[in-house]
Amino acid sequence: MDSCVTPLRHGGLSLVQTTDFIYPLVDDPYMMGKIACANVLSDLYALGVMECDNMLMLLGVSNKMTDKERDVIVPLMMRGFKDAAEEGGSSVNGGQTVMNPWLTIGGVATTVCQPNEYIMPDNAVVGDVLVLTKPLGTQVAVNAFQWLDQPERWNRIKLVVSEDDVRKAYQRAMFSMSRLNKTAARLMHKYNAHGATDVTGFGLLGHASNLAKVQKNEVSFVIHNLPIIAKMASVGKACGNMFKLMQGHSEETSGGLLIALPREQAAAFCKDIEKQEGYQAWIIGIVEKGNRTARIIDKPRVIEVPAKDKDGELW
């Protein structure tokens, strides 16, 4: 499970908590703070929890930064983190800052809630479909962007992608990672979700497998479609076996929710989230009878997800 749920001593309430921290992966400190916060909150949202009562911020400040770098970068990261927390209706009270060789940022999200406020992830049934709320390929996009300054690497992919494509994909990845899964969490209630997880470090298939493993019913997940940030599928392929994006193993940061929904509600879910947020969600697979495993079919359909700016406009 993405968060731990602990029954409390007080009348039917449960403590729902999660923690996560990450190393920098975008060059904008403010956006990095937002991403770190969205990444922590995402574990609550995967349980359909919409309220976060408190956040702690955990910061490791690199002892290799100059004073000047530190004074510029750290406050921006902290502001990004706090702004994202506020966007989620929460706030940051407490935390710790330490010196560390590597820069790290993360936090703890905690909520105290009644049983009807969260959705256990283990109720998928045969006939459900799987919805994904953010495109894949964030790590590929982040790496490709870094390679713009590394001719040796860049030469490997420049036949399949233009510099402009890479810059757009990177922007799309950055905004996607900083976007909260909160609306998705709310709609899980409205459309009777049977369980969800968020897609992060283990990639789509890793998290789908983990979700399949905990199911109460004898079900399996079969994934047919892979929505991927435009051109990143080609970049992934050009890099050989490096990312394993098509195999579902490419790492994501602050990825989408993967949600098992009743078939007849899934389309409405996708329509609703797009209407509210201006971002698409996709039906990517089905729930079959099976032995609690997940797989991607042999030749999955790649959905090229165009880069959009912050306001949802196509570039």
Next chain:
Amino acid sequence: MDSCVTPLRHGGLSLVQTTDFIYPLVDDPYMMGKIACANVLSDLYALGVMECDNMLMLLGVSNKMTDKERDVIVPLMMRGFKDAAEEGGSSVNGGQTVMNPWLTIGGVATTVCQPNEYIMPDNAVVGDVLVLTKPLGTQVAVNAFQWLDQPERWNRIKLVVSEDDVRKAYQRAMFSMSRLNKTAARLMHKYNAHGATDVTGFGLLGHASNLAKVQKNEVSFVIHNLPIIAKMASVGKACGNMFKLMQGHSEETSGGLLIALPREQAAAFCKDIEKQEGYQAWIIGIVEKGNRTARIIDKPRVIEVPAKDKDGELW
């Protein structure tokens, strides 16, 4: 304040949370885990909170350790952390492990409680006395122990301390740091404490000053006595200005609670804790009228605290 207190949406309850992590300072991984946990819980105990509803463990595993080292050290540290959590009546559900250049261990302690379960730290009044529940000098002891293998350093202190003294002081420091402040927290209620803090990275005077600063009344803290692990005052002096132990600035890890208590209750508090735990607490200062500052008098009395083993026996 040592923990953050956040009002909840549910009937009068508050969320009390704290987080802390540290770098290794003893050579026993199991004890290191216990110390890290005791250090986190201590922030709750400083508020008189006795129940911890959940703990998260945050682990940074050094990428410089060999596989063998990692496989031995990490499970021991985790067991120590979990055992200390259980000793505190809590348990560890959740957390995160990441690779990091430095080994780090820490966690998050969370409790949901009613207003009568915690004691705000800001009610000291003129005439109160200050009690300290663990001896000072943990950092000096840990450093002196490391210097046994560094002739250059050892030569600087060997005139004032024997190898045997250092080994005993180190053991005492290790057990002291791994001891929970839970009994002290319980007795804060019994003896009507007016506020407390725990003594850690800023040293005795740093934390006393922080506590003085938040007081509602116009008071100041004056410290007359310094209970210090036996011989460590001499070691501190022999090191010149390095530790500033006598000035109250020597860093402590998982130190004692510094508690403002009504004068007529303080002696009973000290007697009670010694009866229950076999470890002394000391009246170290007084609360005077003043401008919310703290100081140590010019020539404070040093109380040499003998080394004891785990069962409280004098060596």
